[in-house]
Amino acid sequence: MVLQFLPSRLCLPLNAAHFHILPSTSLSLPRPDRRKIPTMSFPSSSAASPSVKDPNKEGEEQGKVAQALKYHHQTKHSFTNYARGPRGLDWANQPNPFRRYISxxxxxxxxFPAEKQAIxxxxxxxxxxxxxxxxxxxxxxxxxxxxxxxxxxxxxxxxxxxxxxxxxxxxxxxxxxxxxxxxxxxxxxxxxxxxxxxxxxxxxxxxxxxxxxxxxxxxxxxxxxxxxxxxxxxxxxxxxxxxxxxxxxxxxxxxxxxxxxxxxxxxxxxxxxxxxxxxxxxxxxxxxxxxxxxxxxxxxxxxxxxxxxxxxxxxxxxxxxxxxxxxxxxxxxxxxxxxxxxxxxxxxxxxxxxxxxxxxxxxxxxxxxxxxxxxxxxxxxxPVDQFQSSGICSENSYKGLTVREVARKRRSAVDMDGVTVMERETFYQILLHCVPSGNGGKHRRQLALPFRALSWDAEVHAALFVHRVVGLPKGLYFLVRNEDHLEELKRATRPEFNWEKPAGCPDDLPLYELATANCQELAKRLSCHQDIASDGCFSLGMVAHFEPTLSDKGAWMYPRLFWETGVLGQVLYLEAHAVGISATGIGCFFDDPVHELLGFRGSKFQSLYHFTIGGPVLDKRIMSLPAYPGPSIDK
The missing domain is CATH 3.40.109 (NADH Oxidase)
Structure with missing residues (x-):
C-alpha cells in the first residue's frame, strides 16, 4: 500500500506518494537543538495526568505506577507545547561534567593505542x-x-x-x-x-x-x-x-x-x-x-x-x-x-x-x-545463559575495524549529508544485530550481545523510516524485537498497514513493511523539525511495550525500558561506525503524533527514543585533540 491516511485534526493536502502528520505550516514553534532543549518556563504544568486507577484503592504499587505515568505524560513534547525546561542556558552554572572525590x-x-591494531x-x-x-x-x-x-x-x-x-x-x-x-x-x-x-x-x-x-x-x-x-x-x-x-x-x-x-x-x-x-x-x-x-x-x-x-x-x-x-x-x-x-x-x-x-x-x-x-x-x-551468536547476511559490510577502533572513534553526527545511500544487505545486517535473541528461533529472550546483559525479555521495538536504502522502497517499516508482541502490535496499529516481509529480508529478521511513501518530511517534523532525521539513510523511533509492563512488573521497570532503548542505541551507534557512516540519538520528538501515526491509542505502546543513521557532515571549524593527555581545563 501507499501511505495516504491522515488523522482528521492534522489534515494537509496529500499526493499519492507523500504523507504528512503535522500542524499547519503557518504554526511557529521554537527550534530546539538535536538532543532536545525545551523552551518552557516555571509555572505549574497544566498537563492532565493520565487515566489510571485510584492509587488509594489499588495500593502503594499502583500509586508508584501512577507517578511514573504522570511523569511520562507530563514530559511529552507536542506540536503546540514542549515539556517544561529552562528559558535558556545558564552558562555560569553549567555543571562540571567530572565528579571527583577530593583527597x-x-x-x-x-x-592503550587507539590507532590501527593487529587483529x-x-x-x-x-x-x-x-x-x-x-x-x-x-x-x-x-x-x-x-x-x-x-x-x-x-x-x-x-x-x-x-x-x-x-x-x-x-x-x-x-x-x-x-x-x-x-x-x-x-x-x-x-x-x-x-x-x-x-x-x-x-x-x-x-x-x-x-x-x-x-x-x-x-x-x-x-x-x-x-x-x-x-x-x-x-x-x-x-x-x-x-x-x-x-x-x-x-x-x-x-x-x-x-x-x-x-x-x-x-x-x-x-x-x-x-x-x-x-x-x-x-x-x-x-x-x-x-x-x-x-x-x-x-x-x-x-x-x-x-x-x-x-x-x-x-x-x-x-x-x-x-x-x-x-x-x-x-x-x-x-x-x-x-x-x-x-x-x-x-x-x-x-x-x-x-x-x-x-x-x-x-x-x-x-x-x-x-x-x-x-x-x-x-x-x-x-541464570547464566549460553552465548547466542547473531545472524549474518552481509559480513562484507563491515570495514575490518577492531572493537576499540569502532568504540573510541564513535561520534554523534551533527548533520547528515542527505546523499549517502546504504545497500539493502547492510541495512538488514545492522538490524540483525539489533534483535535480542541472536541467530535462529523466535525473538523474545535477550541472549545476544550486548542485550544479554539485561535481565528481562525484550520490551522495545523499532518503527523505521527508510529514506535511502538501495533495493528497498522508501516508507515505514517495523522491527518486532519480541515476537510474542506481534499480534498485539498488529491489533494496536492502523488496519491499513501491510505487515509484510520486505524483499530479501532474512528469515530470522522480524522486519515488516507497513506502508510505502517518501517519509523524509514526516520523519523530520516528528523529530522536532530536525533535518537530521530525514537526511540519513534511515531513522527510527523506539517503541516500548509500556503501561502493561509497568502494571505487570512494577513501577521500577520505567527506567529499565529507557535502559533497553539505550542499549539498542549503543548498537546502532557502533554498527553505523563499523560500516563506515555515522549515527545520532534524538531525544526531542513529538510523542503523541508519533503514536497517532502508528495508530496507537492509550499508553499500551509508547515511543521512548529516536535515532538516525547516515553519512555525516563534518564541521571543519572544529579541531580534534587526543583524549590523553588532554588540555588542562576543568570542563
Missing part, C-alpha cells in the same frame, strides 16, 4: 564478537584498564575558538554525562591489595579508592574471577539543560553505558549481567553513595542554591565474569544483609561541587523515588 587515593590506569585475541574484529567471544582474560591492572578505556573513558577533546570540550566513549545526551561508574572488586595486583570500592575518574583515566570492603564478600557470593560495576546518575547535570525531560535522558545514558561496558568486556572474553535482585538501598550502600545528604524535594520547580541536588542516584549493578561460567547461587537476602555492613566502612574522599546555583524540577525527584526498585528477597540459581 581519595588516585590510582592511574594504563593507556589478535587482544584486539578482535568488531563484527567477530557477535559470533563468539575470545578466551577470558584474568582480572589484572591491564584488563581492568582496558575495560574502562574502551567503554567509559574520554575518546577525544574538541576545540574551536575559545571553546574546548571533551568527548567520551559512552554517548550522552547533550554531552552532559550524568552517568558515573564504580568498580567493586576483589584484590587486583598493582591496584589494591584488598577488596575495594573505587570511583572511575574518566578525565584522569584513574580509579579513586573510596573504601576497602570485607575480604570474604566476593568468595562467598560471586563466581571466581568476577567483579562488579555500579552505575549512578546525577540528575542535575542533565536537568540544567533539559528541565523535566532530563530523567528520561539520564536513563537513556544508563543504557548506553551498559551497552558500552558489555561490548568492551566481550573483547576480554567476559560476560556481563545485570544483578537486578538488588534494591535501591543496597546499591546506594554498595557504591558508597549514602554519604550524600537526603535531598528534600520542594513542592514546585524553584531556582536557588541547593548543593544537595548534586547527589548521585544509584541505577544498577553489573556482574562481570568469565564467559562460559557455570550458574551460581544468588541469595539476595543474604547479599543485602552483607551490604548493610558497608555503612560501617571508612569512606574516603569528599565529592566536589558541580555548580554554584541550581534549578530543581521537582517531578524528576518524585518520579525517581517512585520507581526505586525494592530488594528481591527470594534466592535461587543465577
Amino acid at each position: 581519595a587515593p588516585l590510582i592511574p590506569l594504563l593507556h 589478535t585475541d587482544d584486539a578482535p574484529l568488531y563484527s567477530s564478537l557477535f559470533h563468539s567471544l575470545p578466551p577470558p582474560k584474568p582480572i589484572s591492572q591491564s584488563s581492568i584498564s582496558q575495560l574502562f578505556y574502551d567503554s567509559l573513558a574520554l575518546s577525544a577533546w574538541k576545540t574551536t575558538g575559545n571553546c574546548t570540550w571533551s568527548l567520551r566513549v559512552n554517548p550522552s545526551s547533550g554531552n552532559l554525562h550524568p552517568t558515573e561508574a564504580y568498580l567493586i572488586s576483589p584484590p587486583i595486583q598493582s591496584l589494591s591489595d584488598s577488596p575495594f570500592v573505587a570511583h572511575y575518574a574518566p578525565k584522569e583515566h584513574s580509579l579513586e579508592v573510596r573504601a576497602t570492603i570485607p575480604s570474604g564478600f566476593f568468595p562467598k557470593f560471586f563466581p571466581e574471577n568476577s567483579f562488579l560495576i555500579g552505575i549512578s546518575s546525577i540528575f542535575w547535570r542533565e536537568a540544567w539543560k533539559y528541565g523535566e525531560r532530563a530523567f528520561r535522558y539520564c536513563n537513556h545514558d544508563v543504557g548506553h553505558a551498559i551497552g558500552a561496558v558489555a561490548m568492551a568486556a566481550a573483547t576480554l572474553g567476559w560476560d556481563v549481567k545485570l544483578l537486578d535482585g538488588f534494591g535501591h538501598d543496597d546499591l546506594q550502600k554498595l557504591m558508597g553513595l549514602d554519604i550524600f545528604p537526603e535531598f528534600k524535594v520542594p513542592s514546585r520547580p524553584i531556582k536557588g542554591k541547593f548543593p544537595d541536588i548534586e547527589f548521585e542516584h544509584p541505577d544498577c549493578l553489573l556482574l562481570v565474569f568469565p564467559n562460559g561460567s557455570n550458574q551460581f547461587h544468588a541469595n539476595y537476602k543474604e547479599l543485602s544483609s552483607a551490604v548493610k555492613e558497608f555503612v560501617n566502612l571508612e569512606s574516603k574522599g569528599k565529592p566536589n561541587s558541580l555548580s554554584r546555583e541550581h534549578v530543581c524540577w521537582d517531578i524528576i525527584y518524585r518520579t525517581a523515588e517512585a520507581v526505586k526498585k525494592p530488594l528481591t528477597v527470594q534466592s535461587g540459581e543465577f
Whole structure:
C-alpha cells in the first residue's frame, strides 16, 4: 500500500506518494537543538495526568505506577507545547561534567593505542564478537584498564575558538554525562591489595579508592574471577539543560553505558549481567553513595542554591565474569544483609561541587523515588545463559575495524549529508544485530550481545523510516524485537498497514513493511523539525511495550525500558561506525503524533527514543585533540 491516511485534526493536502502528520505550516514553534532543549518556563504544568486507577484503592504499587505515568505524560513534547525546561542556558552554572572525590587515593590506569591494531585475541574484529567471544582474560591492572578505556573513558577533546570540550566513549545526551561508574572488586595486583570500592575518574583515566570492603564478600557470593560495576546518575547535570525531560535522558545514558561496558568486556572474553535482585538501598550502600545528604524535594520547580541536588542516584549493578561460567547461587537476602555492613566502612574522599546555583524540577525527584526498585528477597540459581551468536547476511559490510577502533572513534553526527545511500544487505545486517535473541528461533529472550546483559525479555521495538536504502522502497517499516508482541502490535496499529516481509529480508529478521511513501518530511517534523532525521539513510523511533509492563512488573521497570532503548542505541551507534557512516540519538520528538501515526491509542505502546543513521557532515571549524593527555581545563 501507499501511505495516504491522515488523522482528521492534522489534515494537509496529500499526493499519492507523500504523507504528512503535522500542524499547519503557518504554526511557529521554537527550534530546539538535536538532543532536545525545551523552551518552557516555571509555572505549574497544566498537563492532565493520565487515566489510571485510584492509587488509594489499588495500593502503594499502583500509586508508584501512577507517578511514573504522570511523569511520562507530563514530559511529552507536542506540536503546540514542549515539556517544561529552562528559558535558556545558564552558562555560569553549567555543571562540571567530572565528579571527583577530593583527597581519595588516585590510582592511574594504563593507556592503550587507539590507532590501527593487529587483529589478535587482544584486539578482535568488531563484527567477530557477535559470533563468539575470545578466551577470558584474568582480572589484572591491564584488563581492568582496558575495560574502562574502551567503554567509559574520554575518546577525544574538541576545540574551536575559545571553546574546548571533551568527548567520551559512552554517548550522552547533550554531552552532559550524568552517568558515573564504580568498580567493586576483589584484590587486583598493582591496584589494591584488598577488596575495594573505587570511583572511575574518566578525565584522569584513574580509579579513586573510596573504601576497602570485607575480604570474604566476593568468595562467598560471586563466581571466581568476577567483579562488579555500579552505575549512578546525577540528575542535575542533565536537568540544567533539559528541565523535566532530563530523567528520561539520564536513563537513556544508563543504557548506553551498559551497552558500552558489555561490548568492551566481550573483547576480554567476559560476560556481563545485570544483578537486578538488588534494591535501591543496597546499591546506594554498595557504591558508597549514602554519604550524600537526603535531598528534600520542594513542592514546585524553584531556582536557588541547593548543593544537595548534586547527589548521585544509584541505577544498577553489573556482574562481570568469565564467559562460559557455570550458574551460581544468588541469595539476595543474604547479599543485602552483607551490604548493610558497608555503612560501617571508612569512606574516603569528599565529592566536589558541580555548580554554584541550581534549578530543581521537582517531578524528576518524585518520579525517581517512585520507581526505586525494592530488594528481591527470594534466592535461587543465577541464570547464566549460553552465548547466542547473531545472524549474518552481509559480513562484507563491515570495514575490518577492531572493537576499540569502532568504540573510541564513535561520534554523534551533527548533520547528515542527505546523499549517502546504504545497500539493502547492510541495512538488514545492522538490524540483525539489533534483535535480542541472536541467530535462529523466535525473538523474545535477550541472549545476544550486548542485550544479554539485561535481565528481562525484550520490551522495545523499532518503527523505521527508510529514506535511502538501495533495493528497498522508501516508507515505514517495523522491527518486532519480541515476537510474542506481534499480534498485539498488529491489533494496536492502523488496519491499513501491510505487515509484510520486505524483499530479501532474512528469515530470522522480524522486519515488516507497513506502508510505502517518501517519509523524509514526516520523519523530520516528528523529530522536532530536525533535518537530521530525514537526511540519513534511515531513522527510527523506539517503541516500548509500556503501561502493561509497568502494571505487570512494577513501577521500577520505567527506567529499565529507557535502559533497553539505550542499549539498542549503543548498537546502532557502533554498527553505523563499523560500516563506515555515522549515527545520532534524538531525544526531542513529538510523542503523541508519533503514536497517532502508528495508530496507537492509550499508553499500551509508547515511543521512548529516536535515532538516525547516515553519512555525516563534518564541521571543519572544529579541531580534534587526543583524549590523553588532554588540555588542562576543568570542563
